[in-house]
Amino acid sequence: MSHSGKTLTAGVIGWPISHSRSPRLHGHWLDHYGIDGAYLPLPVRPENFDMAVKGLAAAGFRGANVTVPHKEAALRVCDRVDPFATKIGAVNTLVFAEDGISGSNTDAFGFLENLRSAGAGYRSDAGPAMVIGAGGAGRGIVAALLNDGAAEVRITNRTQSRAEQAADELAGRFEGKIEVVPWHQRADALADLALLVNSSSLGMSGQPDLELNLDRLSPDALVNDIVYTPLETTLLARARARGNQTVDGLGMLLHQARPGFHAWFGVNPEVTKSLRSRMLEP
Template sequence: MSTEIPRIPLAGVVGAPVTYSRSPVLFRHWLDQYDLPGHYVPLHVGNDDLETVLRTLPRMGFVGVNVTIPHKVSVMSLAHIVTDRATLIGAANTLIFREDGTIHADNTDGFGFIENLRQSVPDWTASAGPAVVLGAGGAARAVIASLLDAGVPQIILSNRSRSKADALAEEFGKRIRVVEWVQAAAVLAEGATVVNTTSLGMTGKEDMRINLDGFHSGQLVTDIVYTPLRTAFLDAAEAAGCQTVDGLGMLLYQAVPGFERWFGQKPVVTEATRQAVLA
């Protein structure tokens, strides 16, 4: 009489490149913390191989993957089931492989963004006033969707390419007000919440060159960049008396739903989690 040996669950992050992803460190920390069987690995996958890889991974014992640049939009058409929030955002960052071979696509970036704000600043309320959002890329889509869902009355959106901002405004509706990039500095003061979703200020990228003198006390300012952890954007806001939230928490909290689904344990984000990833 044979006994079936349980398979060790495998998960990973799919992208190109994935060299600098901190997700493997994060997931290893949680797997060790909760003494769970499983592995989480970086998977460098080019555009031409994406579909083949995603169809093959479930047969190799993978229960799911996170998705990063440049595949967050492409995987939408390869999934069998797409959640409403992934559809709204227009991108997916979390794939669940079901036993029957179907791929379930979700987007937890917005959840991670809002949870980071709420845990870092417990008295933050979305309805306190308008939000200023800089950038109109994939991350901005998740941030905008989550802010609107949380109850922000208006989003003032500015992007270096005006056409991309206009497209988001048309898609998300009347609560979006678009301003030219050259006017971004002038509207910073209007935001109860101010968010940088661009790569400006990230290690290896261009600096944030807009004037940040509009920051003032009473604002909550966050930057989704976490390399470096403290950007010039956040330093300027802190100097002006704003509450600031770095971008690392968004990375940590967006990973919670996937980890729970893949490994059967809801992880708790703690200071030890942050330090493990930073190390």
């Protein structure tokens, strides 16, 4: 696409950033909607983050996504932060304006939209949920479920102290019960679940599979894996084979990008089959 000199520019800030698929995603939308815009990968070392963000704003960028390891630092650089991002302590979307920098966290939106748009018909108040993994993604998902009305969310992690820390930090910020499940008891905690989510790296290409006996899981439970390489993880394949409805992780990546694109480029983009296919290309 040729640029007019009024090109709207945004990007994604991370360290490293070469692995990010966000430029492909936003580039697809820019082309599809005929927008004179650009979305750039922006490698920024942690010690340079504040300076880089202020420099991008001064240079006329519309905003940026923020990924590992900068999501907590992004919270501190904002002039305004939406209440949900404040509660979970992380920002992944920045919008630059004349009156300052606004921050939000769209991971929860992306997670829930993925479940709903997949035709799963999931409701957060349907019953207990369990989240495997206590990293940034896991914390965001626990927060999303509680914020959306879940009465109970269980969290389990190979290192139990991380799960306990996540539970302690989130418990006072959201209504609903957070229960830490010891890793060796994870299979026993499946019996009454309405939703099981893997937010860990287990099952990702190049990583060990998630070892989890599903015998106690209700066939009515929804199973989601936020990993999308491969698109169908071993967990999803095993769950689908026993009759559970499953949702892959690609949609979360796609839907979480929509609010930022709308803020920067003025179009509320759609998640389509052609976009999914484009994102899965090597």
